[in-house]
Amino acid sequence: MHAVQPIPLAQLRGVVKRFGAVTALERVDLELHAGQVLALLGANGAGKSTAISLLLGLLEPHEGEALLLGSSPRTLAARQQAGVMLQSGAIADTLRVGELLDLTRSYYPNPRSMEECTAIAGLEGLLGRRYGRLSGGQQRRAQLALAICGRPRVLFLDEPTTGLDIEVRQSLWRGVRELAAGGTSILLTTHYLEEAEVLADRVVVLAHGRVVADGSLEEVRARVSQRRIRCASALDPAEVARWPGVRSATRQDGRLEVVTDDAEDVARRLLARDPGLTGLDVSRAGLAEAFLEITREQPSQEAA
Numbered sequence: 001m002h003a004v005q006p007i008p009l010a011q012l013r014g015v016v017k018r019f020g021a022v023t024a025l026e027r028v029d030l031e032l033h034a035g036q037v038l039a040l041l042g043a044n045g046a047g048k049s050t051a052i053s054l055l056l057g058l059l060e061p062h063e064g065e066a067l068l069l070g071s072s073p074r075t076l077a078a079r080q081q082a083g084v085m086l087q088s089g090a091i092a093d094t095l096r097v098g099e100l101l102d103l104t105r106s107y108y109p110n111p112r113s114m115e116e117c118t119a120i121a122g123l124e125g126l127l128g129r130r131y132g133r134l135s136g137g138q139q140r141r142a143q144l145a146l147a148i149c150g151r152p153r154v155l156f157l158d159e160p161t162t163g164l165d166i167e168v169r170q171s172l173w174r175g176v177r178e179l180a181a182g183g184t185s186i187l188l189t190t191h192y193l194e195e196a197e198v199l200a201d202r203v204v205v206l207a208h209g210r211v212v213a214d215g216s217l218e219e220v221r222a223r224v225s226q227r228r229i230r231c232a233s234a235l236d237p238a239e240v241a242r243w244p245g246v247r248s249a250t251r252q253d254g255r256l257e258v259v260t261d262d263a264e265d266v267a268r269r270l271l272a273r274d275p276g277l278t279g280l281d282v283s284r285a286g287l288a289e290a291f292l293e294i295t296r297e298q299p300s301q302e303a304a
């Protein structure tokens with residue numbers, strides 16, 4: 001007997017999307033399952049927003065299909081269970097945040113309370129303010145409150161923290177983590193690898209409209225053989241950079257930092273060349289290096 005596979009909350013199956021001569025997505029498969037926080041990563045123009053728009057039924061694929069809770073994203077039942085924070089949302093500037101939230105809550109059968117929305121989105125003290133007069137970070141918080149007030153099962157966040165300072169980003173991250181802990185499934189797009197590392201348990205990397213990596217953070221990191229060696233050493237980084245197997249060698253905050261594909265050999269050589277070396281630390285490359293390496297392997301359409 002076969003185990004019944006749960007239906008993905010959001011799914012792209014073999015999707016092709018073109019804008020004139022530009023192929024924004026080329027046979028993309030993507031699945032968001034219950035309880036997951038999935039980060040969709042990619043450089044500018046990789047196709048992230050297009051993927052979200054298809055999952056929300058704002059665009060139609062040329063080939064393949066986009067499904068939200070197993071149905072067309074255009075059905076009301078599916079849309080009512082999805083919350084959305086897009087890069088540019090048309091929100092009435094003159095209404096106060098509390099009025100906007102009340103209005104939006106009224107569209108849903110079982111909305112979150114004002115208090116809960118306010119606490120998750122960090123909107124304390126802002127309910128009486130007009131939306132158009134809020135700062136960029138405050139507007140993002142209000143948008144998050146509007147996106148979650150219908151108690152969505154699945155939440156789409158398109159670059160939720162782009163352009164925000166680190167304090168506001170961290171406050172939004174707290175809200176997103178709280179939602180995830182409460183069982184909301186989340187698909188977020190981001191340029192900030194740090195954001196994916198903090199929030200996501202799965203990562204899909206898009207490059208020129210194709211999926212080039214799909215897995216847990218650990219799996220995507222493991223695609224990269226590079227290790228980073230840090231130590232206190234008087235060796236000249238320019239000399240170390242010429243050793244076999246060394247990709248780069250620099251001095252960072254007074255410490256020698258070496259990125260290499262061959263950590264053991266390079267560590268042995270460092271110790272042999274500098275008997276005074278201390279504080280040796282070897283770590284796996286972060287998501288940033290993995291991302292760069294994976295996307296570098298992909299030629300662009302134009303170059304292909």
Ligand SMILES: Nc1ncnc2c1ncn2[C@@H]1O[C@H](COP(=O)(O)OP(=O)(O)OP(=O)(O)O)[C@@H](O)[C@H]1O
Nearest residue numbers: 019022023024042043044045046047048049050051
């Ligand atoms: N409405 C449109 N008309 C024409 N081309 C479009 C349209 N929307 C997207 N594109 C093109 O499709 C490709 C993918 O764009 P998309 O906005 O999905 O990328 P993205 O990964 O979200 O980028 P960014 O990080 O800059 O937001 C780009 O080449 C873009 O120029």
